[in-house]
Amino acid sequence: MVRYILVGDNQASKIYVNYKEKACKKVGIKTINHNLPENTEFSTLAELIEKLNRDSQVDGILLQLPLPSHLDEDKLLEMIDPDKDVDGFHPLNVGKLILGKETFVSATPLGIMNLLKAHDIKFKGKEAVVVGRSNIVGKPIAALLTAHDATVTICHSKTIELEKQIARAQILIVAVGKRGVVKPQWIPSGCVVVDVGTHRLDSGKVVGDLDFEEVSRKAAWITPVPGGIGPMTIASLLQNTVKAALNH
Numbered sequence: 079m080v081r082y083i084l085v086g087d088n089q090a091s092k093i094y095v096n097y098k099e100k101a102c103k104k105v106g107i108k109t110i111n112h113n114l115p116e117n118t119e120f121s122t123l124a125e126l127i128e129k130l131n132r133d134s135q136v137d138g139i140l141l142q143l144p145l146p147s148h149l150d151e152d153k154l155l156e157m158i159d160p161d162k163d164v165d166g167f168h169p170l171n172v173g174k175l176i177l178g179k180e181t182f183v184s185a186t187p188l189g190i191m192n193l194l195k196a197h198d199i200k201f202k203g204k205e206a207v208v209v210g211r212s213n214i215v216g217k218p219i220a221a222l223l224t225a226h227d228a229t230v231t232i233c234h235s236k237t238i239e240l241e242k243q244i245a246r247a248q249i250l251i252v253a254v255g256k257r258g259v260v261k262p263q264w265i266p267s268g269c270v271v272v273d274v275g276t277h278r279l280d281s282g283k284v285v286g287d288l289d290f291e292e293v294s295r296k297a298a299w300i301t302p303v304p305g306g307i308g309p310m311t312i313a314s315l316l317q318n319t320v321k322a323a324l325n326h
């Protein structure tokens with residue numbers, strides 16, 4: 079069983095939890111939601127997490143981020159039992175990932191690796207460039223690619239001459255959260271491209287960080303948005319939940 083903790087009225091968070099719940103239901107994983115008001119106190123949340131940690135019926139605990147600004151996310155994430163941390167956000171699990179040990183890997187990077195492996199993309203000795211260094215995407219995917227013997231370059235907002243860094247990519251992961259930072263003409267021919275970004279345009283259309291049509295002309299392989307890393311993230315979260323249940 080998995081417990082979702084959602085604090086406040088963030089619409090995007092509600093949508094994400096709803097997706098995850100539906101996916102759990104589809105594969106027969108029991109879920110219970112804790113929808114708490116925006117003004118929930120730290121102590122209330124801490125007590126709930128402690129209670130779920132002790133409950134042997136609970137396999138996974140998901141604290142939906144971002145939390146309202148008065149709550150200390152880092153402290154609360156650290157309170158979750160690392161064996162129930164199916165999001166892979168606990169510092170112990172992040173540390174294990176860096177050390178190359180068996181652990182819960184956060185769902186988006188795990189989903190990217192699952193997808194690339196399913197398509198028989200080879201990593202050994204390849205030049206991989208990751209644009210974005212967030213704790214939930216950029217850093218963990220860089221660690222996973224390194225563990226799979228790729229030579230990894232991590233780029234971010236202070237990177238000088240991003241185009242030059244991208245020019246060497248055989249595998250390119252883009253997780254910037256802004257459209258148009260990576261230009262289609264920069265994509266090396268034959269590159270494997272993963273677009274993690276998700277944006278809803280005013281028209282309602284959902285798109286990625288990249289111009290899919292333009293990049294498709296140069297890339298050997300590219301993930302679409304929607305229908306690429308989003309569903310892989312959900313599937314990988316389910317994978318982590320099943321793993322937690324089997325470990326119990």
Ligand code: NAP
Nearest residue numbers: 186210211212215234235253254255274275276307308311
């Ligand atoms: P984030 O925490 O905002 O991180 C964005 C990263 O991009 C940062 O490292 C930032 O650099 C870098 N960046 C910003 N502007 C840049 C520029 N001009 N040049 C180079 N790097 C730049 O975002 P995130 O949480 O990783 O998410 C990224 C995107 O993926 C978002 O669109 C998000 O919605 C999407 N996402 C999708 C899924 C899914 O399931 N499909 C899951 C997670 C995220 P600094 O570190 O220097 O600020």
